[in-house]
Structures are given as C-alpha cells and as structure tokens.
Amino acid sequence: MHPHHxxxxxxxxxxxxxRRRLARTIATRRQVVDQPDGLRSSTLGRRSSLGGHGDPVGTIALLGTREHDPLADLAQFVGDRLAAIADQLxxxxxxxxxxxxxxLLPRLQPRAANVAARCFRMLTxxxxxxLPAPPRLTAWPGDCPGCGVRLLQLHDAGPRDHWTVTCGAGCTCTGDGCPCQMPIRAQGVTHIWLRTTLTATTDRKAA
Incomplete structure (x- = not known):
C-alpha cells in the first residue's frame, strides 16, 4: 500500500x-444541563416569597434554556467537512x-489520499x-529505520490490521535508496509502516 494511503x-x-470522544463529551455536558437536581440550590424553597431560589418561573426558565455549546458547533463543522468530501466521491x-x-480510501490516487489525510489531520x-487531555500515542520499541532516532509511535485507532507506526521525529522518505524500508518509497512522504510490516522487519534484523 502506498504510504499516502x-x-x-x-x-x-x-x-x-x-469524533466519538467529542460526541461523548457533548452528551455528558447535556446530561448535566438537563438534570434538574444539578441546578437546584441547597436552599431551594426558602425564598419563595421573594422569588429567587423558590421561584418556579425562574426555575422553569433556567431549565428551558440550554447555553450555546461551542463543542456542538465543532461537531457540526467536522461532520459538514466530512460530508462535503464524501459527497464528492x-x-x-x-x-x-x-x-x-x-x-474508498484504498481506491484513491495517492495524491488524493494525501489531501484527505491532511484534512483528517486538521479536523482531529x-x-x-x-477537549482536555488529548490522547497520547504509544511508544513503539526500536529505532526508526529511516533516521535511526528512537521515537517510533504506534497508531492503534481502528481495526488492528490497520495499525501503523510513524516516527515522532517527522523524518521523510528520500525516495529510491532511502533506508526506511517502506515497501513503497515515496520522496517527501513522512515515514509510515504497517505495524505488522515493521514487526517483521525488526524480527529479521534481530535474527
């Protein structure tokens, strides 16, 4: 498979x-907003004669108004951008x-796959x-076959047979003759390997 793919x-x-992480965060926030018990003061009902905490009108108005959520806007933006790409294909x-x-990704031309990857990366x-505390990549043992730096990172989102490894140093392929050992060498492309391919390569070197 071409490295762009x-x-x-x-x-x-x-x-x-x-996107799933974003959706869970939005859902959790809405549950908090929609939960009446979470909006009630500990002194609820003590000031009914003066309004305030015991005022049912104020409580209903508060419960019926959901604050504008920028995360929902972000989810809509991401979905719209993805839909625009999908509708072209x-x-x-x-x-x-x-x-x-x-x-569809495997059937794209390498250049189109590169454009899609850049868009996906931007949206992510x-x-x-x-969101707080974005997930971190897992370190992969061994040195990068391309640059020799020990900064390999495992990308384990998606099906296991699609897991890949990249170099955290951001090194790129120099084309024919590059020591990166990518099955398809492509000049200027950030080094990337299927996890199984890099494992096999490491095993052969160790042997």
Whole structure:
C-alpha cells in the first residue's frame, strides 16, 4: 500500500475516534444541563416569597434554556467537512460520512489520499485542541529505520490490521535508496509502516 494511503487510513481512524470522544463529551455536558437536581440550590424553597431560589418561573426558565455549546458547533463543522468530501466521491447519503469514506480510501490516487489525510489531520487537531487531555500515542520499541532516532509511535485507532507506526521525529522518505524500508518509497512522504510490516522487519534484523 502506498504510504499516502497508509496516512489516509491512519488519520481517518484517528479522526473517527476523536469524533466519538467529542460526541461523548457533548452528551455528558447535556446530561448535566438537563438534570434538574444539578441546578437546584441547597436552599431551594426558602425564598419563595421573594422569588429567587423558590421561584418556579425562574426555575422553569433556567431549565428551558440550554447555553450555546461551542463543542456542538465543532461537531457540526467536522461532520459538514466530512460530508462535503464524501459527497464528492459518492452519491449523497444520510449514512455517516466517515462510514462512506473509509472503504474508498484504498481506491484513491495517492495524491488524493494525501489531501484527505491532511484534512483528517486538521479536523482531529481542532477536536484535540477543544477537549482536555488529548490522547497520547504509544511508544513503539526500536529505532526508526529511516533516521535511526528512537521515537517510533504506534497508531492503534481502528481495526488492528490497520495499525501503523510513524516516527515522532517527522523524518521523510528520500525516495529510491532511502533506508526506511517502506515497501513503497515515496520522496517527501513522512515515514509510515504497517505495524505488522515493521514487526517483521525488526524480527529479521534481530535474527
């Protein structure tokens, strides 16, 4: 598989995981807002003659007003961008755009896969910036075959057979003759390997 396709698969699954994390955060916030007990003061009912805590009108108004949620806007933005990409490649459909896109990625031209990967990476970055404590990648043992730096990282979003490894140093392939050992060498592409390919390579070197 061309490294652009590997990057597209990796970033797509990473974005899909980030979207689910964003959706869970939005749902949790809405549960808190919609929970009456969470909005009641400990002195509820003590000031009914003066309004305030015991004023049922004020309570109803508070419960009926949901504050504007920028995370919901972000989720809508991400969904719209994905739908726009999916609609260019497939007939419009109510199916989730990422579900439509994933089977198409291997059939894209490498240059188109690269564009898709950059878009997925940008959208994931927006979600990670909006949510606390973005997930960290797992370190992968061994040195990078390309640059020799021990900064390999495992990308384990999505199905296990799609897990990939990249170099945290950001090294890129120099094309034919590059020591990176990618099955398909492509000049200028950030090094990326299927986890199983890199494992096999490491095992052969150890032997």
């Amino acid at each position: 590997l990057h597209a698969h990796t970033t797509a699954h990473t974005l899909d995981t980030a 497939t007939p419009p459909s109510p199916i989730d755009p990422m579900t439509r896109l994933l089977p 970055g927006r979600i990670d910036a909006a």
